Amino acid sequence: xxxxxxxxxxxxxxxxxEAALTLLEREGLPGLTLRxxxxxxxxxxAAPAHHFPNLQALSTALAAIAFDRFTAAMAKARARAxxxxxxxxxxxxxxxxxxxxxxxxxxxxxFSEGDLDWENAELKQAAAAAFQQLQAISAPFADHLGLKTxxxxxxxxxxxWSSAHGFAHLAIDGKMAxxxxxxxxxxxxxxxxxxxxxxxxxxx
Amino acid sequence: xxxxxxxxxxxxxxxxxEAALTLLEREGLPGLTLRxxxxxxxxxxAAPAHHFPNLQALSTALAAIAFDRFTAAMAKARARAxxxxxxxxxxxxxxxxxxxxxxxxxxxxxFSEGDLDWENAELKQAAAAAFQQLQAISAPFADHLGLKTxxxxxxxxxxxWSSAHGFAHLAIDGKMAxxxxxxxxxxxxxxxxxxxxxxxxxxx
DNA sequence: TGTACATCAGTGAACGCGCGTTCACTGATGTAC
DNA sequence: TGTACATCAGTGAACGCGCGTTCACTGATGTAC
Numbered sequence: 516x517x518x519x520x521x522x523x524x525x526x527x528x529x530x531x532x533e534a535a536l537t538l539l540e541r542e543g544l545p546g547l548t549l550r551x552x553x554x555x556x557x558x559x560x561a562a563p564a565h566h567f568p569n570l571q572a573l574s575t576a577l578a579a580i581a582f583d584r585f586t587a588a589m590a591k592a593r594a595r596a597x598x599x600x601x602x603x604x605x606x607x608x609x610x611x612x613x614x615x616x617x618x619x620x621x622x623x624x625x626f627s628e629g630d631l632d633w634e635n636a637e638l639k640q641a642a643a644a645a646f647q648q649l650q651a652i653s654a655p656f657a658d659h660l661g662l663k664t665x666x667x668x669x670x671x672x673x674x675x676w677s678s679a680h681g682f683a684h685l686a687i688d689g690k691m692a693x694x695x696x697x698x699x700x701x702x703x704x705x706x707x708x709x710x711x712x713x714x715x716x717x718x719x
Numbered sequence: 720x721x722x723x724x725x726x727x728x729x730x731x732x733x734x735x736x737e738a739a740l741t742l743l744e745r746e747g748l749p750g751l752t753l754r755x756x757x758x759x760x761x762x763x764x765a766a767p768a769h770h771f772p773n774l775q776a777l778s779t780a781l782a783a784i785a786f787d788r789f790t791a792a793m794a795k796a797r798a799r800a801x802x803x804x805x806x807x808x809x810x811x812x813x814x815x816x817x818x819x820x821x822x823x824x825x826x827x828x829x830f831s832e833g834d835l836d837w838e839n840a841e842l843k844q845a846a847a848a849a850f851q852q853l854q855a856i857s858a859p860f861a862d863h864l865g866l867k868t869x870x871x872x873x874x875x876x877x878x879x880w881s882s883a884h885g886f887a888h889l890a891i892d893g894k895m896a897x898x899x900x901x902x903x904x905x906x907x908x909x910x911x912x913x914x915x916x917x918x919x920x921x922x923x
Numbered sequence: 924t925g926t927a928c929a930t931c932a933g934t935g936a937a938c939g940c941g942c943g944t945t946c947a948c949t950g951a952t953g954t955a956c
Numbered sequence: 957t958g959t960a961c962a963t964c965a966g967t968g969a970a971c972g973c974g975c976g977t978t979c980a981c982t983g984a985t986g987t988a989c
Contacts, residue, residue, distance in 0.1 A: 523950085527965080559966070561945085566965095628748065660911055673898055676889070677886040677889060681888065685880070698877040704908070727931085754975065762932095763933070763935065
């Protein structure tokens with residue numbers, strides 16, 4: 516903090532992104548404006564223009580960082596879990612939820628409401644990496660379940676993603692107050708399901 | 720259209736809600752303002768104040784109507800489907816998705832981003848009715864799967880809801896372009912799952 | 924059926940606010956020589 | 957090491973815009989008698 520009075524900030528771009536993240540979680544998406552971000556970063560409201568031509572550019576850069584952290588949150592949860600596939604699926608779901616709970620407004624910005632530039636290379640790559648992690652979890656689980664067709668394997672992927680995503684959304688919107696973790700898809704598929712098949716191999 | 724020049728509108732409240740819905744889907748949540756709603760309904764911008772004290776009140780009334788239509792969309796899809804429980808679960812999921820696809824901005828208003836008054840009686844009741852329909856589908860499916868404990872039954876409920884909700888969100892955000900329907904939870908649980916149990920009744 | 928009057932639902936002008944954007948400027952930094 | 961100068965990153969005033977809100981008003985409707 517010693518050299519604070521410097522005319523040149525030094526690393527304003529990073530400071531603006533940091534301020535944007537704080538502001539976003541404090542006031543929600545409608546509260547994210549260039550003027551407020553500048554004020555929070557301690558510079559005049561015209562300063563951000565040198566780093567981001569408009570709010571969309573700032574949001575896009577923020578979302579790219581967010582996807583990186585999101586991917587890291589899932590990876591971290593997986594690293595702590597046992598290597599068995601069911602445990603890995605569960606851990607990824609918990610990581611997904613943990614990120615959303617820690618950064619609800621950011622999570623919404625990334626997925627739903629944000630006015631983002633999806634042509635941006637950094638954002639595209641960061642989002643693709645997150646999606647690839649999902650695939651990396653789903654594929655061995657599909658093997659484990661004995662899914663052969665590409666359609667079934669893709670549908671399992673969608674089921675895992677959708678349930679994690681839906682639970683995270685409902686949780687941050689306060690609709691899942693009584694549940695502390697996402698539904699355990701792996702357990703349902705491994706231990707509870709299969710009724711029809713085990714009772715009646717080619718049922719209605 | 721004949722008596723259009725009347726000074727008194729006659730049914731401005733309903734017209735404002737109709738205009739709000741159109742505007743919401745046309746411009747998204749940030750585009751929903753009292754002034755634009757008034758303009759679209761063909762009245763001066765001060766007129767809505769006689770019917771809605773502020774934008775939140777209008778959004779809340781809109782969301783209450785939306786939850787009614789949402790419940791109806793699921794009921795309609797169920798009515799068209801076979802009475803078997805798996806078909807009913809599938810149909811509800813399709814109804815959920817159909818509503819979200821037909822009214823993406825409204826769907827987001829209802830669940831995520833809308834500044835709604837959740838103390839409002841109409842909204843509470845409409846949302847509760849939607850949730851009850853979900854429970855009405857989940858309960859017989861839990862019976863069918865032989866789930867005994869309350870925890871398992873609640874978790875199945877969350878799994879069904881989360882996967883439908885998550886898929887709907889991802890679909891309206893353009894992340895599921897290659898899939899035309901939600902993942903079929905019922906099929907996975909009935910036909911694909913149960914590996915561990917059928918192979919090894921008390922597995923790890 | 925006619926009149927007086929209260930009430931209701933709209934108008935339109937005015938206000939202050941925060942926003943993004945522009946622009947001339949100024950101070951700090953880095954480089955050429 | 958010293959000086960001139962280009963470039964870069966910030967300032968602060970100004971702009972026009974759309975927003976919610978207020979307020980005196982006005983026209984239509986409904987009711988009492």
